[in-house]
Amino acid sequence: MVNDVVETCPHIKLQSSFIEPYHKICTQIFARNNLRRWCSVCRKSNKRTLRCLECEYTGCLWDQHFEQHVKESRHSFGVDLKNCHIYCYVCKDYVYHPRLEMLRVKIQNIRAWQNKHKRLPDRYEQTISLYPYEKYSSICCTAGLRGIQNLGATCFMSVILQSTLHNPLLRNLFLSGFHTFETCKRSSCMTCAIDNMFASVYASKEKTSFYGPTVILNLMWKMSKSLSGYSQQDGHEFLVYLLDQMHSESGGDNSFPCKCPIHKIFSGSMKNVITCSECKTQKVATDPLMEVSLDLHEPSIQGCLERYISPEHIQYTCSDCSAKTATKQLFFDKLPPTLCLQLKRFEQNSFAISTKVDKVITYPMLLKMQYNFNQDSVDYQLYSIVCHKGTLDTGHYIAYTLFQDHWYLLDDTTITVVSESEVLNTQAYLLFYHEKNLVYEDEHSEKN
Numbered sequence: 001m002v003n004d005v006v007e008t009c010p011h012i013k014l015q016s017s018f019i020e021p022y023h024k025i026c027t028q029i030f031a032r033n034n035l036r037r038w039c040s041v042c043r044k045s046n047k048r049t050l051r052c053l054e055c056e057y058t059g060c061l062w063d064q065h066f067e068q069h070v071k072e073s074r075h076s077f078g079v080d081l082k083n084c085h086i087y088c089y090v091c092k093d094y095v096y097h098p099r100l101e102m103l104r105v106k107i108q109n110i111r112a113w114q115n116k117h118k119r120l121p122d123r124y125e126q127t128i129s130l131y132p133y134e135k136y137s138s139i140c141c142t143a144g145l146r147g148i149q150n151l152g153a154t155c156f157m158s159v160i161l162q163s164t165l166h167n168p169l170l171r172n173l174f175l176s177g178f179h180t181f182e183t184c185k186r187s188s189c190m191t192c193a194i195d196n197m198f199a200s201v202y203a204s205k206e207k208t209s210f211y212g213p214t215v216i217l218n219l220m221w222k223m224s225k226s227l228s229g230y231s232q233q234d235g236h237e238f239l240v241y242l243l244d245q246m247h248s249e250s251g252g253d254n255s256f257p258c259k260c261p262i263h264k265i266f267s268g269s270m271k272n273v274i275t276c277s278e279c280k281t282q283k284v285a286t287d288p289l290m291e292v293s294l295d296l297h298e299p300s301i302q303g304c305l306e307r308y309i310s311p312e313h314i315q316y317t318c319s320d321c322s323a324k325t326a327t328k329q330l331f332f333d334k335l336p337p338t339l340c341l342q343l344k345r346f347e348q349n350s351f352a353i354s355t356k357v358d359k360v361i362t363y364p365m366l367l368k369m370q371y372n373f374n375q376d377s378v379d380y381q382l383y384s385i386v387c388h389k390g391t392l393d394t395g396h397y398i399a400y401t402l403f404q405d406h407w408y409l410l411d412d413t414t415i416t417v418v419s420e421s422e423v424l425n426t427q428a429y430l431l432f433y434h435e436k437n438l439v440y441e442d443e444h445s446e447k448n
Contacts, residue, residue: 050078094212147413
């Protein structure tokens with residue numbers, strides 16, 4: 001069961017010397033005034049910059065100019081000039097306090113109201129004080145269940161990281177120490193960053209109630225040009241990138257089937273069978289399977305899957321009888337322990353304009369999948385869902401995840417307990433299933 005006590009940064013002291021400058025900086029940032037937003041050292045404004053809570057120094061987070069200021073001044077806190085979140089250099093992480101977060105959101109909302117109405121709302125001073133928030137209960141957090149901070153249009157990354165954290169096979173793999181910073185020889189390693197994320201989230205309730213994925217974001221920008229920058233990206237594209245990166249960093253190669261741990265968890269295979277219409281000669285090819293991308297022509301996932309593997313007539317020249325037509329059909333040959341289903345909600349219309357498909361597709365908690373030419377089957381348990389809300393231009397990603405037999409809605413740093421009926425009635429974009437009955441091979445029994 002989740003505790004009701006939030007573990008906040010132990011270095012935050014709710015005193016006037018802390019609250020007043022934080023209130024002032026938040027007001028300036030959200031008012032979009034002439035607050036200096038460039039680094040005091042490199043003079044650049046296109047990097048993540050922090051404003052010191054105890055003086056007027058502004059410095060880069062990633063180029064460590066702010067860290068140098070911390071060492072010289074012994075000032076520990078910086079305020080992110082993009083979103084007003086607090087960074088603690090003692091904790092080496094973005095940190096959280098429920099009352100300060102409520103203050104931040106309240107100031108943001110009031111400044112938005114002011115920009116629209118050209119005046120402050122009535123009773124502004126009473127509205128902005130911390131006192132009214134003391135009656136609110138703390139947000140739930142526990143080891144293994146933590147929100148992920150949005151670092152600026154990074155919700156596409158956060159939801160995939162949440163599905164990664166709650167994959168039981170990946171969790172056991174990383175917590176067993178299969179890849180650690182101490183043994184890795186790479187200077188820039190995404191798998192090391194993911195290992196650190198698992199350690200931070202699952203080790204204990206410490207420092208903060210949410211995780212700041214700054215290292216993962218920085219590495220992604222360095223390694224992937226298509227995913228760099230603050231523009232909104234596709235969650236599925238980040239999933240493909242992340243799995244491929246961990247595959248290559250954990251000893252994976254181009255062989256099929258690959259024996260690396262990542263492909264053992266996510267990879268399966270498909271049989272592509274082409275049957276001549278005349279002589280019935282068959283050509284069979286085996287292809288790797290990392291995910292199943294489904295067109296939304298049916299009302300249910302089961303219907304979409306049946307359509308995915310249904311036979312289709314194609315133009316084909318048979319090498320045996322020279323017939324010009326054939327039937328092509330896909331079969332699940334080997335199913336992976338983790339099954340990822342992508343619902344194709346983004347497509348181009350006849351005018352080559354990208355649009356979003358808002359069609360409702362039903363899906364089950366337990367999914368039975370057949371393989372080996374329908375001779376065998378696997379029972380899958382739904383454990384995570386990624387949803388895209390809004391339009392293509394102004395959308396937002398959220399995730400649902402199963403944790404300790406309860407379902408939770410994860411919206412950046414906000415965690416909410418939800419019912420199973422809500423989970424089954426959301427507009428899913430990515431569905432993650434794992435084998436309901438995972439069987440671990442016993443090498444000794446196999447040898448005997």
